[in-house]
Amino acid sequence: MTLQAPNKQKATPGEVTAVLRRILSENGDEYRWTYVVAISCLVIVSGTTAFTAWIMGPMIDQIFVERRGDMIVWICAGFMAASLLRGFAGYGQAVALAKIGNNLVARYQKRSFDHLMKLGVNFFNDTRSGRLAAQVNENVGGVRDLLSLTLTSISRDAVSLVGLVGVMIYQDPVLSLSSLLIGPPLIWAVVYITRRLRKINRESVLINARLNGSVQEATQGIAIVKAFTLEDELARRIGVMADTAEQRNNKIARVSERLSPISEILGGLAITAVIAYSGYRALILGQPPGAVFSFITALILAYDPARRLARTQVGMERALVNARMIYELLDIEPKQGDAPDAVEARITAGEVRFEHVTFGYSADMPVLRDLSFTAAAGKVTAIVGASGAGKSTLVALLQRFYDVDGGSIEIDGQPISKVTKQSLRGSIAYVSQSPYLFEGSIRDNIRYGRLSATDAEIEDAARQAAADEFIRAQPQGYDTPVGENGATLSGGQRQRVSIARAIVRKAPILLLDEATSALDNEAEARVQEALTHVMAGRTTIVIAHRLSTVVNADHIIVLEDGRLVEEGTHASLMADPHSVYSRFHRIQGVKGLGLVDDSPPIQTSDLETQTIARSTI
Ligand code: ADP
Secondary structure (H helix, E strand, C coil), X not given: CHHHCCCCCCCCHXXXXXXXXXXXXXXXXXXXXXXXXXXXXXXXXHHHHHHHHHHHHHHHHHHHHCCCCHHHHHHHHHHHHHHHHHHHHHHHHHHHHHHHHHHHHHHHHHHHXXXXXXXXXXXXXXXXXXXXXXXXXXXXXXXXXXXXHHHHHHHHHHHHXXXXXXXXXXXXXXXXXXXXXXXXXHHHHHHHHHHHHHHXXXXXXXHHHHHHHHHHHHHHCHHHHHHCCCHHHHHHHHHHHHHHHHHHHHHHHHHHCCHHHHHHHHHHHHHHHHHHHHHHHHHHCCCCHHHHHHHHHHHHHHHHHHHHHHHHHHHHHHHHHHHHHHHHHHCCCCCCCCCCCCECCCCCCCCEEEEEEXXXXXXXXXXXXXXXXEECCCCEEEEEECCCCCHHHHHHHHCCCCCCCEEEEEECCEEHHHECHHHHHHCEEEECCCCCCCCEEHHHHHHCCCCCCCHHHHHHHHHHCCCHHHHHCCCCHHHCEECHHHCCCCHHHHHHHHHHHHHHHCCCEEEEECCCCCCCHHXXXXXXXXXXXXXXXXXXXXXXXXXXXXXXXXXXXXXXCCEEEEEEXXXXXXXXXXXXXXXXXXXXXXXXXXXXXXXCCCCCCCCHHHHHHHHHC
């Protein structure tokens, strides 16, 4: 997958500029005035720093050498004014930069979420959600850092450095030249370190995302963790990841901190040489000390921004890795986009036709082969077939989660590839096998069926779904918040809430993946009652797991290995004693025969996969 792909490209200074230019061109306009404030403040900070170094010259010469008392006031006033200005400008730049940074983070969080929501189901099949969330979180910070590091380093440190070097050259050109000799080895050290850091940084982002994602998955799947007593095993695996992350981060520290001794030694060398030479000149040649003092102050003050600039380069590497990763995500083209001439679906009766549909998740493995059938308007069409026959794929294709490879799917004669996804999905209500409830109240969860639904419609839908009674019995009735995955509701109750959600949608087509999870008889009867309401008058396509559903269906299609092998009603299929359908029926009834899949969908977490496999062998 793109996000996890190892980074083989080399980041070049050109690339830093390219990523920066992109960030600025996408966001720059709105921050123009904040940038102006931030940069002006940074320039003031740099200017006053250079002024402080310069003023050392007149101070020594005029107050201490020439002993001019009148200058004390002026020099003190100058010094104080510079400090005041620097203080306020420092505050201004910090607040302005934080404002830009926080806004960038919020903006990229929204952008990446919007983009994730647009990506096809196939992207999420390949990506672990916890890891993705953790990675996006870290990457977003990278965009902010890249911009604020550049702004701070260019405006404050680079400008300060230029100002201070200017003071040095003005005071003593010869000394300046000799102390600038440390520049080339320092640059070489920075280049060497950033090159080493590039790969480790990316590894570190990925391992951190994996670690955070795994923690999230383990807490989400806590019931499985406890049921299989996986606590110690998962703790061990998380421990291994945490150790790896620690090692990576230590390695980053070891490599990036190499800059400290190098820059300290080089800086120390320069300052020592300057003190020795200027001491010699003052003592032996009798030069006035003002210029030298000013020079040394400038040199010492220049040392900090120079070191920070070198460090920025190193910090920038990590920010660049993150910024690049967020753009890799944002640049993934959503599949199943609307055709340029897509129109709104006009669904009247709601007849669904599959015409010679062929589809495979990968090119060489067809899952549905030349599949043709009609689900009549307003009737119930049951799909039966063994596990892996392609039933869920069929339902996914009708919602255009994937595009067909051959043939077409039509609703009321309109190919679904020619209508907007929004209008297509707006006319379909889907009840999945494992109902998902989102954070929020029960009312919110039903309203997700149709955001414009009124409270009265919601309560009416809940009544039809045989959910009203238990919802009212909750501590805050319809406003009771649901726990993660609806943990405070029973399986049957969750299903009825999701059926109410489908009813409130008022869509002409209903896709139903019947739940296979064992419900007690009463719960099952209530869910069945709810389903009867939701199916009434709608074109219903149901992945059937219950005998009663299959027997009562208006039409049954039997899938085998992605092909339609039989279709008809229960009576007509049973009439042929050799039919696949009747053969299975004779043996045991539909459920549990292997004709239909009666295992609940398996969701494995990164950590669980191997452990569960091992413990179930
Ligand atoms: P059913 O619902 O009848 O059990 P599915 O439609 O889920 O069958 O699966 C049909 C086939 O497609 C199976 O072989 C399954 O392994 C494969 N398949 C299902 N989903 C995916 C996917 N996201 N990526 C690749 N293969 C898949």
